Amino acid sequence: MKNSDVFLRALASWRFILPALAMLVAGSGTIRAEDSPRPVNFGREILPILSDHCFLCHGPDAGSRKADLRLDMQEFALREKDPVIVPGKSAESELILRVTSPDPDQVMPPPKSNHKLSARQIELLMRWIDEGAPWGKHWAFEPIRDEPTPATKRGDWSRSAIDPFILARLESEGLSPSPEADKVALIRRVSLDLVGLPPTIAEVDAFVKDDRPDAYERLVDRLLASPNYGERMVWEWLEAARYADTNGYQGDSDRTMWPWRDWAVDAINANMPFDRFTVEQVAGDLLPGATTSQKLATGFERNHPINGEGGRIAEENRVDYVMDMAETTGTVWLGLTFNCCRCHDHKYDPLKQTDYYSLFGFFNQTPVTGEGGNGQTPPVVEVGSDAQTLYLQVFDDNRKLASEDVDLHERRVFPRVGDQPISASSAARDLPPGLVAILDIPSGKRDHVQIQTLENHWKAPDPGYAAALKSLRTVVEQRAAYRPTFAKVMVMEDQAKPRETFVLDRGSYERPTARVEPAVPGALPPLPAEAPRNRLGLARWLVSPDNPLTARVTVNRAWQLLFGIGLVKTSEDFGIQGERPSHPELLDALAFEFVKSGWDVKRLHRKIVTSATYRQASRTSPALLDRDPQNRLLARGPRFRLPPWMIRDQALAASGLLVNRLGGPPVKPYQPSGVWEEATFGTKTYQQDRGDALYRRSLYTFWRRIVGPTGFFDSSARSTCVVKPTRTNTPLHALATLNDTTYVEAARALAQLVLKTTGDSTSDRVEKGFRLVLARRPTEGELRVLTAVFERARSEFAADRASAERYLAIGESPR
Numbered sequence: 001m002k003n004s005d006v007f008l009r010a011l012a013s014w015r016f017i018l019p020a021l022a023m024l025v026a027g028s029g030t031i032r033a034e035d036s037p038r039p040v041n042f043g044r045e046i047l048p049i050l051s052d053h054c055f056l057c058h059g060p061d062a063g064s065r066k067a068d069l070r071l072d073m074q075e076f077a078l079r080e081k082d083p084v085i086v087p088g089k090s091a092e093s094e095l096i097l098r099v100t101s102p103d104p105d106q107v108m109p110p111p112k113s114n115h116k117l118s119a120r121q122i123e124l125l126m127r128w129i130d131e132g133a134p135w136g137k138h139w140a141f142e143p144i145r146d147e148p149t150p151a152t153k154r155g156d157w158s159r160s161a162i163d164p165f166i167l168a169r170l171e172s173e174g175l176s177p178s179p180e181a182d183k184v185a186l187i188r189r190v191s192l193d194l195v196g197l198p199p200t201i202a203e204v205d206a207f208v209k210d211d212r213p214d215a216y217e218r219l220v221d222r223l224l225a226s227p228n229y230g231e232r233m234v235w236e237w238l239e240a241a242r243y244a245d246t247n248g249y250q251g252d253s254d255r256t257m258w259p260w261r262d263w264a265v266d267a268i269n270a271n272m273p274f275d276r277f278t279v280e281q282v283a284g285d286l287l288p289g290a291t292t293s294q295k296l297a298t299g300f301e302r303n304h305p306i307n308g309e310g311g312r313i314a315e316e317n318r319v320d321y322v323m324d325m326a327e328t329t330g331t332v333w334l335g336l337t338f339n340c341c342r343c344h345d346h347k348y349d350p351l352k353q354t355d356y357y358s359l360f361g362f363f364n365q366t367p368v369t370g371e372g373g374n375g376q377t378p379p380v381v382e383v384g385s386d387a388q389t390l391y392l393q394v395f396d397d398n399r400k401l402a403s404e405d406v407d408l409h410e411r412r413v414f415p416r417v418g419d420q421p422i423s424a425s426s427a428a429r430d431l432p433p434g435l436v437a438i439l440d441i442p443s444g445k446r447d448h449v450q451i452q453t454l455e456n457h458w459k460a461p462d463p464g465y466a467a468a469l470k471s472l473r474t475v476v477e478q479r480a481a482y483r484p485t486f487a488k489v490m491v492m493e494d495q496a497k498p499r500e501t502f503v504l505d506r507g508s509y510e511r512p513t514a515r516v517e518p519a520v521p522g523a524l525p526p527l528p529a530e531a532p533r534n535r536l537g538l539a540r541w542l543v544s545p546d547n548p549l550t551a552r553v554t555v556n557r558a559w560q561l562l563f564g565i566g567l568v569k570t571s572e573d574f575g576i577q578g579e580r581p582s583h584p585e586l587l588d589a590l591a592f593e594f595v596k597s598g599w600d601v602k603r604l605h606r607k608i609v610t611s612a613t614y615r616q617a618s619r620t621s622p623a624l625l626d627r628d629p630q631n632r633l634l635a636r637g638p639r640f641r642l643p644p645w646m647i648r649d650q651a652l653a654a655s656g657l658l659v660n661r662l663g664g665p666p667v668k669p670y671q672p673s674g675v676w677e678e679a680t681f682g683t684k685t686y687q688q689d690r691g692d693a694l695y696r697r698s699l700y701t702f703w704r705r706i707v708g709p710t711g712f713f714d715s716s717a718r719s720t721c722v723v724k725p726t727r728t729n730t731p732l733h734a735l736a737t738l739n740d741t742t743y744v745e746a747a748r749a750l751a752q753l754v755l756k757t758t759g760d761s762t763s764d765r766v767e768k769g770f771r772l773v774l775a776r777r778p779t780e781g782e783l784r785v786l787t788a789v790f791e792r793a794r795s796e797f798a799a800d801r802a803s804a805e806r807y808l809a810i811g812e813s814p815r
Contacts, residue, residue: 042136090129165586196232230269248305248705255375260299274599275543282539298492308373318370335553335574342507350523361501361518379493395479402472403444551591564640645698655749666702667693670741745811
C-alpha cells in the first residue's frame with residue numbers, strides 16, 4: 001500500500017474519532033456556547049499560537065516555507081483548494097488533525113522542532129474554527145480603540161481612568177490591590193521617578209505635614225515643572241538614540257553632539273508634544289523655514305557610530321549608516337525588528353525585505369559619502385552657548401555700525417540717485433571692474449578680503465574712507481575668528497539630486513537588485529496620497545492617528561519607565577513574536593487618550609503616577625511573590641533597582657556635593673586609571689576634570705563609545721538603539737559603590753554634612769544620615785545596627801589615625 005493511501009485512511013479514521021478527542025482536550029465535554037463567554041480573539045489568542053509553532057515553516061519567509069503552505073495570510077490559510085482549515089468544522093480541518101495526531105510522522109509541529117501545542121492551545125484553535133475561523137490582524141496592527149472602562153466591585157479604590165483596568169484584572173484573578181504607600185515612601189518614589197533625585201528632608205517633612213486632599217497632586221505638578229524632569233526623562237531617550245561623545249569602532253574619535261542632548265532636555269522640559277518632538281528629530285530640516293533649533297533636532301539620526309578605520313570602503317560605511325537610521329526609527333517609533341529584514345523577508349512579522357529598503361530609502365538621500373572618520377562630517381549646524389550667542393550678537397551689532405559708517409563715506413565718494421548701485425555713479429566709471437563689482441556688494445555682506453582690497457585702494461586718496469573700511473574689516477575678522485568656537489553638530493539634510501534605492505542582496509552594499517521607492521511597510525496604513533515621499537512625510541506618518549503602533553509603543557515605554565516593566569514586556573518588539581500585553585485594553589485606552597491629548601507626555605506621566613495603581617505600597621507576601629513574581633498583575637506598587645546613574649546622582653545629592661546646573665559640554669569625573677588606554681591601545685588618555693565638573697549629574701558624563709563610563713554597569717553600549725533597560729545583580733555593583741572614589745567621597749561629605757547640622761548624639765547623627773539617603777526614619781532595629789557599625793568604625797579609626805587620614809584624603813572636595 002502506498003504511503004499516501006496509509007495517510008488518507010488514517011485521516012479518515014481521525015475524522016471519526018475527533019469529536020471524542022475534542023471532549024478530552026476540553027476537559028469537560030463538548031464546547032458549548034455557554035462555556036465560552038466571549039468569542040476567541042484571533043489577534044490575541046490564535047495568531048500567537050500560529051506564530052510560535054507554525055510560522056517558521058509556514059510563514060512569511062518563502063525561503064524556509066514547507067509544503068507550499070502559508071498560515072500567516074488569510075487567503076492562503078483559508079484556501080478552498082486542499083483546505084487545511086474548514087471554517088465552522090474543526091473536525092474536518094486538517095490543521096486540527098495534524099496538531100492532535102499521535103503519529104510522529106504526521107503530527108505538527110514535528111517532534112524534531114521541539115514545539116508542542118498544549119491542550120489549551122488546541123482547544124482555542126478548535127473553538128476558533130468552529131466559530132467560523134474569523135481572521136484578523138496581529139493585535140498591534142489593529143487600529144487603536146477607545147476602550148470602555150470596565151466595571152469593578154470596588155469602585156471606591158480607583159483614582160484615575162487607569163485603575164479600573166488594573167482592578168478588573170485583579171478581581172478576575174481573585175486578588176486585591178495593596179494599600180496606599182505611606183507619604184514618605186510616595187515622595188521618594190515619585191521624586192526619583194520624575195526628576196531622578198531624592199527629596200530633601202525639608203521636602204519630605206513639608207509633604208508629610210500637608211493635609212490638603214490634593215497634596216500629592218501638588219507634589220507631582222511641582223516635580224513635572226522642575227528643570228530636573230527633562231534631565232531624568234532624557235536618559236532613556238539617549239539610549240534609544242545611541243547618543244555618545246565619540247564615533248565608536250577602533251579609532252573612536254571624539255565628536256560634538258552634546259548640543260543635541262541639551263536640545264532634547266529643553267524639549268522635554270517644555271513638554272513639546274511628542275508628535276512635534278518626533279517630526280523635528282526625523283525631519284526638522286525639511287520643515288518650511290526650518291530654524292537652527294529644528295535642524296539641530298535631526299542630530300537624533302546622526303548619533304550613529306562612524307567608522308574611520310583604514311581600508312574600510314566608503315560606500316559600505318554610508319550604507320551602514322543609513323541602515324542604522326532606518327532600524328533605529330523602526331525600533332523607537334514602531335517597535336518592530338526591522339533589522340531582521342536586511343537580508344530576507346521577516347520570518348514572523350508581515351515585513352518584507354522590500355519594506356526594509358523602502359524605509360531605508362527615506363534616509364538614503366543624505367550627502368554623506370561614508371568617507372573618513374570625522375565626527376563633524378557635513379551637514380552640520382553651528383551651535384553656541386547663550387554667552388557665545390550674546391557675544392556674537394555684539395560682533396553683529398558692531399559690524400552693522402561699521403557698515404553704516406562705510407555707507408556714509410560711499411555716498412560721499414560715489415554720489416548717485418536713490419538706491420542705485422555704486423556702479424551707476426559717474427565716480428565709479430574709471431575704476432577697475434573688480435573694484436566696482438566689490439562696491440556693488442552691500443557693505444555689510446563683504447568679506448574681509450574684499451574690504452581689504454577697497455581699503456588698500458583708497459588708503460592714499462581718501463584716508464577717512466579707508467579708515468572706515470579698516471574698522472569694518474577688523475570687526476569682520478574678529479567675528480570670523482570667534483565663530484569657530486561654536487560647536488559643530490552633525491545633522492540631517494537631503495542632497496539636491498535624489499539617490500536611487502535598491503534592495504541589497506543579503507544586505508550587501510555591492511549587490512543591488514530591484515529598485516524601490518521610499519514607502520512605509522505594506523502591512524501598515526499607507527502614506528497619504530498628498531504626503532511628500534521624504535523624511536517629512538515619513539515623520540508625519542509616524543505620528544498620524546491612523547498609525548496603530550507609535551502611540552502604543554510610546555505609552556508602553558512610559559509605563560516601563562515608571563513600573564520597571566511595560567504592559568508589553570518586550571518593549572523593543574511589538575511584532576508577532578513579542579509578548580502580548582498584560583492589560584491590552586488599558587494599553588489601548590492610554591494610547592487613545594495620549595493622541596487625543598495632543599501627544600502630551602507630561603499629562604501621560606501625571607496620569608500614571610497619580611493613579612491608585614502607582615500609589616500602592618510595594619510590600620509583597622510570599623504567596624503573591626510566588627503567584628506574580630514580576631508584578632505583571634500590579635497587585636502592589638512598583639519596586640525595582642535604581643539604574644546606576646541614578647544611584648550616583650542620589651549619592652551626590654544626599655551628600656550635598658551635587659552641582660545642579662543644566663546643560664553644557666560633557667565632563668570627565670573620577671575614573672580608574674588606564675581604562676581608556678587599555679581599550680584604545682594607548683591612543684586615548686583620560687584627563688580627569690577638576691572642581692564642579694566632578695559633581696555634575698551623570699547625564700553629563702563623557703561617553704566613550706567603546707568603553708563607557710566605568711560606574712554605569714547596566715547601561716547600554718550606545719552603539720545601537722536600546723529601548724529596554726537591563727537590570728543585573730552582581731557583587732561587582734556593591735563593590736563599585738563601596739570603593740569608587742565618587743561614593744567614598746560622597747560618604748565623607750555626607751558625614752561632614754551630618755556633623756555640621758546635628759548635635760553630639762550618635763543616634764541623632766545616624767538618623768539624619770539615614771534620612772538624607774532614604775528619606776524615611778530608621779526603625780529601632782536599623783538604628784541599633786547602624787549605631788553599632790558607627791561605634792566600631794570610630795574605634796578602628798581612633799586606633800589607626802593614618803588609615804583615617806588616608807580615607808579623609810579621598811576626593812577633591814574640601815574637608
